[in-house]
Structure formats: C-alpha cells, structure tokens
Amino acid sequence: MALFVLALFPQFVRQENGSIVGQIMVLATVLNLVGLGVDGAVILLASRIKKAFSGTGRFRKSSRIVLGSVFAGLAARLVFVGER
Template structure:
C-alpha cells in the first residue's frame, strides 16, 4: 500500500473516531459506574471484539454475514439481548454503597469486564458493516493481497480506536469527579448505567444489513 493512502486512512479514521458511537457510550458508562480501571479494561475488551471483526472481514465471513438477512438478524438480536441482560443485571444489583468503583483487588471482576466488553463488540453487526463499507475505499487490488491490506488497515484502526476510546474512558471519570464529586450514590449510578446498557441494546436492534 502507498504511504499516502495509509496517511489518508489514518486521517479519515481519526475523524470518524472523534464522533462517539455505541462502543464509546458503553465504555464511558463502565468508567462512570466502576472507575477508570474498569473503563480502560473495557476498552481492551472492545478492541478484542473489533479485532475479531477485522479478522472475519479479511477472510470474508463478514461479507457473508452482510448478505444474509437471517444471519445478520441472529447476530444482531443475540448482541442486543446480551446488552439488555447486562443492563438489567446492573439495574437490579444497584446497591446502597457510597462508591460504586471497584476495590483494588478486583482482578476477577476486571477479567469479567474484559470478556463482557469483547462479547458486546464482537456481537455488534454494525461494526462488521462499517468495516466492510469503510476499508474497501482504501484498498487497491493492484497493491497486492486484498486480505493483507484489509488486515493492515484493520490493525491501524484498532490501534487508533484503542487510543481514542481510552481518552473517552478517562474523560468520563474526569467529568464524574468534577460535576458529581467523588461520593456519588451508587444505587443511582447503577440504575443510570443499567438504563444506558438497555438503551444501547434496544438501539442496536435498529441495525440493518447492506443491500446485496
């Protein structure tokens, strides 16, 4: 791939990443509800989910998914159901503790947040749809392996998203501390976060596959 093409892709990707999407709102909700460490771990999980979409797109699985309305809907509704499940679980488990941030020795909880975040992103067909619509604009068959170019662009995008999402996670914690203070009612935080998860799950059902 030409150096100019890669730079053009980076500029376009950064422009798109500046606009918060469902993954960003999910990460910010984690950060506000459970602290910066949980937010950053969710960023890593979302990045893994995105990497799965990149790999699937490179080998053509995502293309099949986008041309099959049945397959698309199955993935879409499973992902939406999982988000709604997380939302209901967070909403119901709202406690009366002063702080909802996790204690320092919550290694197992962080692992759980990581794989939950990866599942949320991996089961989001909109990500596959976006990659298949965006990446080909910068791929040229004459430049070599299309699969290799897709993987290269995918890796770049995941790295850029990792940095961008991390900034959003930190921003969410900063906003919480400055506007709400450190002592925020944990029950209210959990209910707000649960409501956001449920809303994201419901909104994800509005995704539609591309026309073949």
C-alpha cells in the same frame, strides 16, 4: 462495525498494492488502534468528570443546584403550558 468495514474498506484496497487480505488486516489494525485511543481518552475524561462531581465542595453543590433548577423548570413548563 462489520458493516462499516464492508462498506468502506474496499475503496482503500488496491490489487496492484499486494495482498488484499494483508491490506484489509492493516486497515483493520489501524481502525482498532484509533478506536482504542479515542475510547481510552473518553474513559479517562469520564473518570475525571466523575471525580469532580463526586467530590465535596462548591462544584458538587453548584451541580446539584443547576440540576434542581433544570427539573424545576421542566415541572413549571408542564404546569403552565398544558395541553395544546
């Protein structure tokens, strides 16, 4: 993260716009707020997906069938493709 800040922030900082430290602090605050929003959205989405997969019912059963099919397909590929 520090490398990102060091590489990109200088192009947005102008001496004629006031304190350089203040400008960097504002940019860092905006970056952290955006990151908080994005990370929060990902966390909320992941928790909803977890609830859907851990619940009972048709969705849970179908997800197990899909996962089993993927593993069976990978096993078949290992058996039939062989070494090249």
